[in-house]
Amino acid sequence: MADKQTYAPGSHPDLPPPPGTIGIVGWLRTNLFSSVNNTILSLITIYFLYWLIQSVAGWFVLDAVVDASSRAECREIDSGACWAVITKRIGQFVYGFYPHAERWRPNVAFVLLFVAVAPLLYPKTPMRRQLLWFSAAYPFVAYFLICGGILGLPEVGTNTFGGFMLTMIVGVTGISASLPLGIALSLGRQSRLLSVRVISIAFIEFMRGVPLITLLFVASTMLNYFLPPGTTFNLLLRVLIMVTFFASAYIAEVIRGGIQAIPKGQYEAADAMGLNYWQTTRLVTLPQALKISIPGIVNTFIGLYKDTTLVVVIGLLDPLGIGRAALADAKWNGLSTETYLFVALFFFVSCFAMSRYSLWLENRLSTEHK
């Protein structure tokens, strides 16, 4: 036959791949319908997604009301979500009761925060060395910007702080103050000195063993008993101290993991070089331990950031507090789903961004073969 052509070994031209293994059909087959079980799972998921989109999308967007002055008015306009409870109070959700005219100050502090953390988080930042000085000075800059009282900035009381601004303040202060304390505790836990070790372990285990909410109760109700009579103490400051103690115990455990991961040879080499304890710690232990524990530190930070919502229980007005105040208003009574979903979305966006960063960092630091 004419088409029965013969080929020398190795000279046959490549045939196209069998139909159904490439392109969209091939992708669908391998990823969604490769077996009976897989097909069932796919169909269930598709049905679930259909149900979700159909029942939720309408409520969320299509039937939702953005502008109204009360819940009753919302219901008159449409049947979906009443986002007006958010839009009417968006200023409070962001700044709390911070004076209107001064709101540019937290804004500036927020932008500067990114300038300050960029050289810490991203090693290829241009002018990194110079910027690190700014990072060190940032806490003071931010404090004076937000609280005022110098350079002609009017003073603003901490009782006006609220909303997402308060979340940022508690979170950022908590993590930056707990980092040095956490490092000290982790070194203390590994110390050769018995008393230092026992005290560090006791502190860490106590802080990790009790819920944060009980510590906040201590800060709000009974800290005054332990201070000289007549001392008055800002509630926000008390909360910040407790949050710092709490976070530092967790950070200490993360860094301890980093310290324990350093091979023994490193210490032996340091000893052989004649370095003393502090030199070894500063030049050998900490640089390596901190580097490997950065992802863990970021995760601790995400946890702390989420835990800042607990301050609502002792009466500070974080976004949840603002939301609950709005719900207590007779006009907006009963719109809890909208309010809490909005706050949830804010936390999701910021925490998800941070966890992606930590993942990126883990990949960059990992020296494993892929």
Add this chain to the structure above:
Amino acid sequence: MDFLARIWRHEESRAVVIQILVILAVFGSFGWLISNLVTNFAALNKNFGFDFLSQPAGYDINQTLVEYTNRSSHLRAAFVGLLNTFLVAVFGIILATIMGVILGIIRLSNNWLARNVTYWYIEFTRNVPILLHILLWHGIIINTLPRPKNAYNFGDISFLTNRGFYVPEPIAETGIAAVYLAVVAAIVFAVFFKRHAKKLQAETGRQLPVFGVNLAVLIAVPALAFVVSGSPVSFEYPVLKGFNFKGGMHLLPEFVALTFALAIYTAAFIAENVRAGILAIHKGQREAAEALGLRPGRVMSLVILPQARRVIIPPLTSQYLNLTKNSSLAIAIGYMDLVATLGGITLNQTGREIETMLLVMGMYLIISLSISMAMNWYNSSVKLVDR
């Protein structure tokens, strides 16, 4: 001066000096705090003591697992609160483990759609604060479920309303002991049968249908005992009377919201632990098992999971611990747990801030430390032995 400098330069004596200084500093600051406390208490005419625990509490608790009235003591109230904490923790842990394991396995499925839907679900759940979960679910139950009058009705025996869930309450009658006995007997049989089958397989290579037989025994024996002893369980059904349901078991909206929120939040973390544990097993293990001709189910149950368990259990335990500690947020929605009774109402009524908070913290510390001790013991028992 020269003498001091010499002590400082000598390493061992310096260590002693530092330790003495540290101890002095710590005890000094504790002493300072306590002397302040004494001064403040004297100024306020307060005294320190736990005698308030035996006084009548004077407040009601809406969910009590043991007998309690508002004439019971504060100690009793705290005990009721502690039991409520345990109740939420136990149900939360069971639910969270089941959901977490399922999610973790789907997360590794080769089905693109299911994998990605689960991924986004997990990311959303775990990146939202737990307090928000609790308030959100509580709000949904309170604000969107119907009033008792138009409750969601499940076959006239269970009802979902905004005042909580009503389900039939099983009531044990005489003869129930036989059923309990049958359950115990079935479990004992199952354990021994499994051991026997394992031994048989190790000796002769013969496999017995362990799972099927055990399942049949576990279902059939108690069922038989139930029928023979004349169905010694009756149910009390909830009935709508006036504006609310009477009878049956009433699950408070606070309890449902709290359990559900804790379970959903923790399940997302457990799912990631399960996934990481399975991924941590070296690829070669699976390939070797497949090369031996094991079926996929056996590869999972005989090779992957026993090894993954070692990786999964420690983080799993700390998730359980987190769940228990997070249950203290119950106070935000008014579920009467340990913090809400002892650290909430009792504190406000008696004004004993220090004593009550000490007790609450001590209770949580005992729970935490005993769980982590158990975890350390388990860790050392499953650790790979280096030879």
